[in-house]
Amino acid sequence: MPAGVVAALIAVGLVGLNVWLLRANRKTPVPKGCENIKPDCEACCLSDCEVRHLYKESKVEKGK
Structure with a gap:
């Protein structure tokens, strides 16, 4: 695979991971007392x- 394709796949994967983690964080309830x-x-x-x-x-x- 060309280096540009690998770099693009890594970038897309990192952006996707970030979006997924942000959505999962919003669903997490706030701890009691906080x-x-x-x-x-x-x-x-x-x-x-x-x-x-x-x-x-x-x-x-x-x-x-």
Whole structure:
């Protein structure tokens, strides 16, 4: 088989595996006690963290 065909088959296989794993992950139930986890952003020093940014925005919207 030519190298291009092998590379294409590997790429298609990896994309297919990724799609399947994402769908399987969505079907997995959330463990008990993990439904409403809040990030502990006081200990994290990453100022550009997207989770921290979204958490602070939601606190401002709620007025806390």
